[in-house]
Amino acid sequence: xxxxxxxxxxxxxxxxxxxxxxxxxxxxxxxxxxxxxxxxxxxxxxxxxxxxxxxxxxxxxxxxxxxxxxxxx
Numbered sequence: 001x002x003x004x005x006x007x008x009x010x011x012x013x014x015x016x017x018x019x020x021x022x023x024x025x026x027x028x029x030x031x032x033x034x035x036x037x038x039x040x041x042x043x044x045x046x047x048x049x050x051x052x053x054x055x056x057x058x059x060x061x062x063x064x065x066x067x068x069x070x071x072x073x
Contacts, residue, residue: 035055050068
């Protein structure tokens with residue numbers, strides 16, 4: 001595997017993992033809440049953006065995280 005998943009919130013990375021399940025676990029811990037849904041990004045010309053995770057915090061707020069793949073060497 002030559003890429004990692006990176007979740008961004010307001011342009012700042014909050015989670016990095018080799019697997020999507022790892023990202024989901026980290027975001028659940030970060031928000032202290034639950035995942036509401038995942039919206040896949042299906043562009044005409046593919047890029048590194050994979051989609052968006054929407055989580056609900058313990059306080060009832062909704063947070064939207066962008067999911068990217070990042071190549072590394």
